[in-house]
Amino acid sequence: MPLFGSSSSRSLCGNHEESNEERFYKNLNNWELPRVPISQIYKQRSSSFKTDYTIETIEKTIPLSKKQETVPLLLLSKRSIKKHSRSYKYLHFGLVQVAIKPLSKESLNTSILLGLRDCRFLDFKDSPLTIKTNLCNGPVYFDYYPNYSVSLQDAHEVLTLNIRTGSLPVALIYTVHFKAMTSPFRPKALRSS
Structure with a gap:
C-alpha cells in the first residue's frame, strides 16, 4: 500500500476531507513488515535431523536523544535461546528483516544510520550490512x-543492530527467522545475501 494517497480523498465516516497528515499517520500506524513464508527461506523436507523453525518479531521505540548516539540491540532474546537450548545445539539464521518508522511529522528530516553487525568481527567495517x-x-x-549457523551458546551475541538517530524518535521493528538444529550442517536455506 502506498504511504501517501491523493491530495484530497473522502473519508468513509463522513463528508469531510481527510488531510495528508491524517492519512500519513493512519498509514504509518497500519504499516507492517512484509511477511515472508518459511517455504521461501528454507527447503522443507523430511529428514533425520531434528529442527524447529522460529520467527521472532520485536518492535522497539528508540527514544529521543539530544545528541547522536549509537544504540546496540541484540536480535535474539535470551529467553528464546534458553528455550531452544533444551533440545538443540545450533541456530541457523535464515532471514533478518529490519524496518524503521518515523515517530514524527511527515517530511521532517529524520536521518538514520543503521548497521547489522556480526559481533564476532571486531572491525565495524566488516558488518554485513550498513544503511544510511x-x-x-x-x-x-x-x-x-x-x-549461517552458530552455536546456541553464543547465539544471542552474534547478530546485533546498531542504530544512530538524530534528535527525532523512531520505531524499530525487526523480525528474525531462524531454525534451531541438532547439527550445524545442511540447513537447506534457499537464499543468501
Missing part, C-alpha cells in the same frame, strides 16, 4: 539473508 537513509517519506525496510 532519511525517513521523511515514511518507513524504510530491508531483508538480509545471512545463511
